[in-house]
Amino acid sequence: MSGTDGQKQGSRVIFNISKEKNFPDWFGEIVKVAELADIRYGVKGFTPFMPWSVISMEIMYDLYEAALQRKGHLPMIFPTLIPESNLRREAQHVEGFTPQVFWIREIGDGEELEERLALRPTSETAIYPMYALWVRSWRDLPMKRYQRASVFRSEVKSTRPFLRGREFLWIESHNVYATHEEAKAQVREDLETTKEVVTGELGIPVMVFRRTQWDKFPGGVDTYAADTLMPDGKLIQLPSTHDLGDNFARAFDIKYLNKDNEMVYAYQTCYGPAISRIYGAMIAVHGDDRGLRLPFKVAPYQVVIVPIVKSSTVEQVMNYARQIEDCLKESGLRVHLDDREQTPGWKYNFWEMKGVPVRVQVGPREVKDRTATVFRRDLLTKETIALDKLEEYIWELGADMDRTLREQAEARFEGLIVDAWSLEEIDKALDEGKVARVPFCTTEMAGRECAEIIKEETGGDVRGTRIDVEERAEGTCVACGKSAGAVVYIARSY
């Protein structure tokens, strides 16, 4: 991985921006100085991702794909282009996505297509006509598949690298079942997968909601989504999973011969973890005022070795540093020896900004004592470790650091939710960066107007009802005063 050690050696490396007080600046600046992405590409919402973020995102893809494969999903790869007629087969779906579609009509020097092709905004309408051919009998079910892909949506909201782009990186899993019950079980499995990967591996805590009927996936029956809390007090949606019922099966004619020899419609689900967005949330949640704090599991370099040399000791120290490098690499760690000409202090700042979890410092004293000084990025503390214990120590430290990042993030969730019984109380809660739990008339379409009132009066969005907690509605809707049918959560959000 040589070359990721910052090409611009003269550039600013003492990063010092308050993440809590000024999150937009913090985010924009860390994306730039840590060389994660470059916003100067020149097409709104399209951003080249640079090696320091891509290496981590590739590991995140691996973690996610491994989890899906363990649960029986197989990879496939579908075309990026979808005929317009496919897109039009499910009425709500086309209505929901058409405003965001990039269309292709022209080829080469003026050839015109008979039918426009859409750049996929999501792939239901590419995949399901083929599923209609592939699913024949109950023996073919369940069909659990996924693809890694980039998708294209001309967002009207303002774009930001990783968090909201017009092209973003994701995985989309598309599944077919014989019964609605099995499809619903898949939805629960997807939510478990979210918790396993997003929280378990990456340390990002989430709250899981069933979205309202006006905020669900266009064409589906129900949408369930995991939200996390950003440093500016807003919620951001991480993976969502959709119970499609048999809506798409009817639109795309996905039928199977059941055991009674009848052709019946199948039931479907889809699930879409957006790797680039999860990466953006991850750096936002874990970063501090000095820059990135990358989880040990996904850091491009898990360990950086900084030699402390004077001209009289250079050979001795460098040999010792190389010996440590070899030994740690041997054990499977992603290690980098920083032998550039800058001072150790410059390098400390640089690698703290880049978020490398572990720094190993070695100078004449360490050579003499056969030790190493080990600095941990999460707590900014250091310890002296004997050389023969170093490898084992770092592996344990890595696991401990990932646990620490997760616990720190979870601590921010505590006390986050406050009950509110009126628009004023909601407003107050949101101003304090909290999430309001409120009685609400209904999450069916009839409740939409009340949500609009809340949005107008407080700036908060109805995120839906919790499914990981049982809650009974009491009292009256905060907006219309009718008897409350649901407990919903209100938050400012992305």
Added chain:
Amino acid sequence: MSGTDGQKQGSRVIFNISKEKNFPDWFGEIVKVAELADIRYGVKGFTPFMPWSVISMEIMYDLYEAALQRKGHLPMIFPTLIPESNLRREAQHVEGFTPQVFWIREIGDGEELEERLALRPTSETAIYPMYALWVRSWRDLPMKRYQRASVFRSEVKSTRPFLRGREFLWIESHNVYATHEEAKAQVREDLETTKEVVTGELGIPVMVFRRTQWDKFPGGVDTYAADTLMPDGKLIQLPSTHDLGDNFARAFDIKYLNKDNEMVYAYQTCYGPAISRIYGAMIAVHGDDRGLRLPFKVAPYQVVIVPIVKSSTVEQVMNYARQIEDCLKESGLRVHLDDREQTPGWKYNFWEMKGVPVRVQVGPREVKDRTATVFRRDLLTKETIALDKLEEYIWELGADMDRTLREQAEARFEGLIVDAWSLEEIDKALDEGKVARVPFCTTEMAGRECAEIIKEETGGDVRGTRIDVEERAEGTCVACGKSAGAVVYIARSY
């Protein structure tokens, strides 16, 4: 990986098509019955790839990316869309690629873009404007990077799954150097990487050519490409690498401050292994009349276990089979126990067609003797192995099978090249499925007319001059009769 064992249990599994005599049929049929891709997507040249091919292609990506990373290339991810003005900055490049470009002009319900966006046919014109910003000084060089991506070309030639699609899967490596010498060394390194991965890992032998000036990458200085031989006697181009000189650096203003404090143009190379095409060539080269023969290294299942049961022995045999499955999985093999209701004979045919390298058969006799019967797909032979030797035996067998596939493919290369001194002799050689080595006037642009004469008279294409063999031109050009300046190779090709 459950579920890749063929959904259509009633479908034809005794595959029997002569690959040599009827390659187009063989290829089309194996793509269908082995469930590698589905040509019924409905957009010309766009083909969904199914799990049995995608799992292998993912492993091929891993092998290729690991090789590139070992050599210091870092991953990045660029947008799929390129502004038209970027594409127009290098005159030959735009001329070469524009006829194949898919253009985006419309968004959503009628919004029109001010500038058209191209779906990338290749990414030089997306990446190099950013390289112009990223490369500042000699310290930033070399810059060695790559991305995995799909690219889009509206081919006029007829399309075929994997071998030629309008969207295909590749890796593109883009590199910047201080000097032309270093860039040329990168070209040689790329050719080594091709041999390491394509021949070394996948067993596909190649001949390496420097292409003629009329057949090079549009905008580059020189193109070098590896060709392999398909069963129908035609050559197909596998990865090519391009020496771009400073042509693109001048067009995109990629300059660096050298050690003498002068701003000078950089030199560039790019390299494009197309994973989907290599997969197509791989199955074509190694397959036989019974179906696929997948290399052990990339087979989705390396081992399939087929239990041979009667009702009286079912429990005993299944327990034994599961014990073997666990033990082989434990050792890191990709193993599948086929416990479907079909007969063992049906399963043998099925998995031979799918190309699984090793079949382990276990019945009452094997249970009694604590053995397993091991069948190898490449040679269609079997042996009885003691249970406690099985794991080690299969790992060694796998390595031996990959060696065998490669040697069999290389044997077809022997005697392939014949010298020809006239158009008639070329014609005769090509009719015999050979590659003709001929004296030729020049591979500079002036030779183009002679290449057209050869194409018209013999159907053969000038593939270029060999760079892995030293050859001196003698005699006169087969087409124009002028003194020969080059030894070129003529073959029918894809």
